[in-house]
Amino acid sequence: MSQQKHRILSINAHPHDFTHSAGTLGIHVEKGDHVTVVSVTSGAFTHNEELRDELLKNKDKQDTSIVNVNIDKISKSKTQELEKACNIFGITDVRMLGYPQPFRVQDFPQSIDSISEIITEIKPTILIMQSPFDRDIRGYTSIGLLANDHAQTALATIEAQTLASSGRTGNPPHSIATTLYPGVYFQRNEYDFIVDVSNWFEKRIQAEDQYISQGHTPEWSKRRMLVGLGEVGWYSGNLYGEAFVRSKAETVSSIPVSDLTMERANEPFEKQRDRIVGSKGRDF
Ligand SMILES: [Zn+2]
Structure with missing residues (x-):
């Protein structure tokens, strides 16, 4: 290795x-790798479940302190939620770019420069970014679906990668070795690899707990992780897993087979079953 x-x-x-x-980022922090997390928007205009619920009520029943809440205040609390969640995984380099929503690259082309500057500064070897691929329920991409913050962030990131690697900014060019998309945006038969994050389950729940502005409760957090991480784990013979899709095939010097893949190829089923059940399996 x-x-x-x-x-x-x-x-x-x-x-x-x-x-x-x-969970994967936490593993890399423990290995001594440097991790930087960037959020292009504060998310203040989406996932504000408290505000949404208030607006569903008749006007005379609405709590004005919620309805008239200052957007900067929401942005600030969302930034704090992000920082707290990152800290759980030992990530301290957290950048909030704070572009308004809906985030569209054509409205904020300077976002490309912002991301390019971070690439130039950090010189990442691995980039984990929003998936530029989107699909509707029938599996077809449509231009309409690209009009969302995730796809537009992917677009800005691709442009920024190109800019940072070009040297056009006057800075030394930097090309990122490997680009990955989180598996949550893909079907499971599209995953390239799955990271065993069984030891990070509790921390993933704790991270979900931080997003109070999105209406998360401890019960919600636990259920979401049980189902989300558990589904990937079940598919891959792990207790819990995080999946990734590569942006392109990698060049290797010989056929790569991971240590875990080798180790688990010929293990007794009993051992696999125990791993999938987990030491706390019966508590849930
Ligand atoms: Zn999002």
Whole structure:
């Protein structure tokens, strides 16, 4: 296994999006890799469940302190939620770009420069970014679906990658070795690899708990992780897993087979079953 230290850059549309690979990022922080998490928007205009619920009420029943809440105040609390969630995984380099929503690259072309500057500064070897691919329920992409913050953040990130690697900014050009998309945006038969994050389950729940502005409760957090991480785990013979899709095939010096894949190829079913059940399996 290579002992090279990596610099990992996670670029997200909203504060919650980084969580889809948070266990994996925690593993890399523990290995001594540097991790930077960026949120392009504060998410203040989406996932404000408290405000949404208030607006569903008749006007005379609405709580004006919620309805008239200052957007800067929401942005600030969402930034704090992101920082707290990142800290759970040992991530301290957190950047909030705070572009308004709906985030559209054509409205904020300077976002490309903002991301490019971070790439130039961090010089990441691994980029985890929003998926530029989107699909509707029948599996077809449509231009209409690209009009969302996630796809537009992907677009800005691709442009920023190109800019940072071009040297056009006057800075030394930097090309990122590997680009990955979190598996949550894909079907499971499209995953390239799955990281065993069984030891990070409790921390993933804790991270969900931080997003109070999105209406998360402890019960919600636990259920979401049980189903989300558990589904990937079940599919891959792990207790819990985080999946990834590569932006393109990698060049390798010989056929790669991971240590875990080798180890588990010929293990007794009993051992696999025990791993999938987990030590706390019967508590749930
Ligand atoms: Zn999002």
